[in-house]
Amino acid sequence: MTGELSPIDKAKFVAAKRAAQYVESGMRVGLGTGSTAAWLVKCLGEMVQNEGLRIKGVPTSTRTAQLAREVGIEVISLDEAKWLDVTIDGADEFDRNLNLIKGGGGAHLQEKIVATASDQMIVIADVSKSVETLGAFPLPLEVIPFGWQTTKTIVEEALIGMDVMGRDVSLRMNGDRPFITDEGNHILDLHLNRIGNARQLSLVLNQIPGVVENGLFIDICDAVVIGYGDGRVEVRDINAGSVEESKFDFLENDNLFTDISD
Numbered sequence: 001m002t003g004e005l006s007p008i009d010k011a012k013f014v015a016a017k018r019a020a021q022y023v024e025s026g027m028r029v030g031l032g033t034g035s036t037a038a039w040l041v042k043c044l045g046e047m048v049q050n051e052g053l054r055i056k057g058v059p060t061s062t063r064t065a066q067l068a069r070e071v072g073i074e075v076i077s078l079d080e081a082k083w084l085d086v087t088i089d090g091a092d093e094f095d096r097n098l099n100l101i102k103g104g105g106g107a108h109l110q111e112k113i114v115a116t117a118s119d120q121m122i123v124i125a126d127v128s129k130s131v132e133t134l135g136a137f138p139l140p141l142e143v144i145p146f147g148w149q150t151t152k153t154i155v156e157e158a159l160i161g162m163d164v165m166g167r168d169v170s171l172r173m174n175g176d177r178p179f180i181t182d183e184g185n186h187i188l189d190l191h192l193n194r195i196g197n198a199r200q201l202s203l204v205l206n207q208i209p210g211v212v213e214n215g216l217f218i219d220i221c222d223a224v225v226i227g228y229g230d231g232r233v234e235v236r237d238i239n240a241g242s243v244e245e246s247k248f249d250f251l252e253n254d255n256l257f258t259d260i261s262d
């Protein structure tokens with residue numbers, strides 16, 4: 001399944017493989033978006049096909065929906081599911097309190113709705129996503145296309161009163177056109193460098209007309225599964241206050257990972 005992977009992909013894969021252990025038959029599972037979440041979807045697809053896992057998946061983007069169907073996961077909408085047992089997703093940054101920046105893939109609106117409608121949100125990430133303070137990664141802000149330049153100006157003015165270290169705001173592009181989200185909106189990327197008060201910033205940004213949702217996930221994530229290129233995995237659970245370590249190892253001949261921690 002893994003083929004010849006780079007260390008970073010190995011890290012994403014082992015994080016996904018460990019997080020897949022949170023999923024049991026009968027669960028309704030939120031499926032995140034991005035390269036790490038794609039590993040999770042593949043792992044779950046393999047469990048559906050080879051281990052008889054029965055789940056219903058709620059994807060957080062059209063990309064993830066397509067991949068989930070391809071690997072054999074039954075896909076339903078959030079309204080059909082109503083509530084989810086667990087959502088597993090990637091992140092662009094996480095801090096020691098498991099607050100996150102998400103939306104590097106432009107899907108944070110659906111991701112936040114789905115994660116909030118879940119008993120548990122598990123983040124899967126390689127260790128490069130771990131930060132002392134959020135903000136080095138540009139904060140994504142989904143805005144409606146109508147009047148977006150005016151919205152951008154108001155966002156820039158609002159940032160003057162915020163505890164941040166940078167205030168540049170750029171429109172996310174897809175080639176020579178504005179990036180369009182699954183909801184038909186634009187993304188403004190806020191280059192803040194350091195966010196002093198993420199909770200306050202999130203509230204202020206979401207009050208601006210034209211802003212649909214920001215990429216700060218505050219008090220939403222329950223645990224982060226951190227993968228390393230050598231197969232080590234660390235699970236930090238904010239509710240239990242625990243840190244658990246395990247290791248996956250390559251099988252020499254077929255290059256598959258196997259869990260050797262049990």
Ligand code: 5RP
Pocket residue numbers: 032033034035036037089090091092101102103104105106107108111
């Ligand atoms: C998409 C996201 C992704 O989870 C985030 O960008 C991380 O992606 P990757 O796993 O590819 O690094 O928030 O909107």
